[in-house]
Structure formats: structure tokens, C-alpha cells
Amino acid sequence: MIGDISKKKVTFKIIAMLVFSDILETAVHFCFKKSVFALDNFQLTGLASAALFIKTVSVSPYLWLGLISVGAVFVVWSTILSKIDLSVAVPIASFSYILVPLVSIIFLHERVGVLRWLGIIFILLGVIAVSLSSREKITPVIK
Amino acid sequence: MKENLFLILFLIALTSICDTINQLFLKSTIDGLNFSPSFNIFKIIRFIFKLVKTPRLWVGFIFSVISLVIWLFVLSKSDLNFAFSADSMHYIFIALASGLVLKERIGSLRWIGTACIVIGIILASLS
Numbered sequence: 001m002i003g004d005i006s007k008k009k010v011t012f013k014i015i016a017m018l019v020f021s022d023i024l025e026t027a028v029h030f031c032f033k034k035s036v037f038a039l040d041n042f043q044l045t046g047l048a049s050a051a052l053f054i055k056t057v058s059v060s061p062y063l064w065l066g067l068i069s070v071g072a073v074f075v076v077w078s079t080i081l082s083k084i085d086l087s088v089a090v091p092i093a094s095f096s097y098i099l100v101p102l103v104s105i106i107f108l109h110e111r112v113g114v115l116r117w118l119g120i121i122f123i124l125l126g127v128i129a130v131s132l133s134s135r136e137k138i139t140p141v142i143k
Numbered sequence: 144m145k146e147n148l149f150l151i152l153f154l155i156a157l158t159s160i161c162d163t164i165n166q167l168f169l170k171s172t173i174d175g176l177n178f179s180p181s182f183n184i185f186k187i188i189r190f191i192f193k194l195v196k197t198p199r200l201w202v203g204f205i206f207s208v209i210s211l212v213i214w215l216f217v218l219s220k221s222d223l224n225f226a227f228s229a230d231s232m233h234y235i236f237i238a239l240a241s242g243l244v245l246k247e248r249i250g251s252l253r254w255i256g257t258a259c260i261v262i263g264i265i266l267a268s269l270s
Contacts, residue, residue: 029218029227036219044216057215097228104224112224115270122263123231129256130234 010084010092018092021076024069026099031066033108090131097124148268151221152229154213159233161210163240168203170245175199228267234260 035057036042042053057063080089097120104110176193194200217226238257241247 029223032215033218033223036215039219042216042219053216053219054212063215097231100227101224104222104227108223110222110224113270116224116228116267119263119265119267119270120228122259122266123228124263126256126259126261126263127231127234129259130238130253131256133250133253133256 010088014080014083015092017076017080018089019095021073021080022093022095022099024073024076025093025096026103028066028069028073029100030103030107031062031069035060035062035066087131087134091128094124094127094131097127147220151217151226152268154217154220155226155229156232156236158210158213158217159230159236161206161213162233163236165203165206165210166237167240167244168199168206172197172199172203225267229264231260232264 038060039053039056042049044050044053077089077093080093101110101112101116101120105112172194175197176190214226214230235257238249238253242249
């Protein structure tokens, strides 16, 4: 059983790292959104306009800040996974599903309705269930 | 507005599929290298070298670049909070791909979780 080789306990240090990775993950998507802010009314008409889109985005410092954050998330996340199980890490890390809407409201002035919050809660529950399911004992199919 | 919503959902599905393809290539590349977890730094460096030399990894990488470009296009058309929530649909594609392509067995809890995510995306799309 997978549970037998469970790793060390979740310490305060690991929680702090998980929160940090959540904040980084949120920063990634905030930066990506910022990098396309000027392209709000962009119309995709063909290959030439697609090339223009990529050219415009690639010179945005926000894109590169976002990509650096992607690298940082990878390093932090790998360190976390070397210390605790994935099925423990993912539910705590899915905090970003709450953090991203909060950042969207505060910094991007987006509106998040009641129905959307309800949707987010369902997604969160789903992500937690999926990540816990890796501990599930699955009876092999007998043929 | 409604047409726009479907286009955005379609594009998010496309990035998720590209991401899933990338994950499949990555998984099959790593499985093919027969690496046993180790904290020996030399072993890890040698593993990374072997990984980078595998063409399959780069095919996956191309898909992740395509996924990034589509994702940026989606963000230019949609609110961040909606796009980020809807992007959780990659869990659905990963579950399907793991079952169909990698022949992994998928338990009931995972299907329940995946169904919850689908309901969540539908609710988030309605507002």
C-alpha cells in the first residue's frame, strides 16, 4: 500500500512553504493577466495577427516576471514534494483557487458573484477529493 | 456575450488538452528512464541530462509553449478569476488520459472529485 511509505509530518516550515507556493502561483497568473492588459480589444483574424499578439506579449516585462515565477514555483514545489506526500500537499496548495479571485477583486477590479464563489467551492472540493484519491485502495479488475 | 463564453471555454479546454499532452509525454519519458528516487546530487544531475537528451521531452515542451500562448490569449479576453477557475478542467482531461492512454485505474473517489470540478466550472460559468 502507498500509505506505508508516508513521509514526514507537515511542519510549520512546510505550511509556510505551501503558502509561499500559493502566493507565487497566484503571482504567475496575475503577471500573465497584466501582460495582456494592453491587448484587451485584440481581434484574432489570421496568422499575421497571431504573430503580432505573440510579439506584443513577448516584450512585456510582466510576461517574463510571470515566467520567472513559474520557475520559482517549480523549485518550491519540488522541495515541498521531497518532504511530504502529494496527496497532502495538493489540498493545502489549492488555496490559490481562493487567492486568485481575491487578487482579481482587489487589484484587477473584477466582479465575483455568489454563483461563481459557489462554483469555486465545488472546484476546491473536487481538487481535494481527486488528490486524496491517490491513497484509495483500488481493487484490481479480475478478468 | 454567450458566444464569447463558449469560445473562451473552448480555448481553455484547448490549453488544458495541450497541458495534458505535455504531462503524458513527460510521464512516459520519465517512466522510460527507469529512475529510482535518490537524493544523490550526481545521480539527479545525470538524470536531468538524460531527460534533456530525450526528444520526447521536447515534443511535450512544444505543447506547453502552445498552451501558454493560448492561455495568454484567453486572459486577454476574459476575467482572470473566471479563467483560473475554468482551467481546473485539466483535472478532467488528466483523469481521462490516465485511464485511456496510460491504462491507470481510476477509483470512485477520483470520479466523484472530477464530477465536483465539472459542477464547479458550470456554476462559475453561469455567473
